[in-house]
Amino acid sequence: MYHEAPVRPNHRTRWNLGLRTQPCDRPLLWRSPCRRSFMTVKETAEFLNMSVQWVYREAPQVGLVPYRFGQGRNAKLQFKVTEVQTWVKQQRMSVR
Template sequence: MDRRYMDARETAAFLNMSLSWVYRDSARCGLRGYKFGSGRNAKIQFEVNEVKRWADQRRMP
């Protein structure tokens, strides 16, 4: 299975949220990212299918 990832900026745009929300609050709300690298150069990425699934779960009735 081919996994595609979005960086934090792309994730924020996809969800129409601020970049600071993605870094600060997304994990608390259940949207967990992946950390690639270490130290100050580490990049936070989000799997596209997980972001879509997370957004679908928040649909209001």
């Protein structure tokens, strides 16, 4: 079974949220063996369905820990995929 990926990746499809073009027998999940351990701010915002500005401003206050790679103005904030997934599971509300 082949999973389809964009034919011509560009600046909008470059982030590759775990998509693979190789044959595999597993569904596309963040738990796939070829996953990355960190997500950029933009990827995190898309994963959470929030804005990039929200991720910069509010995410550290609600418990998502950013990791800074680099120094000064060129530093990049990234979030661990497993920590974001755990945080999302903790936000689940029980329905009675």
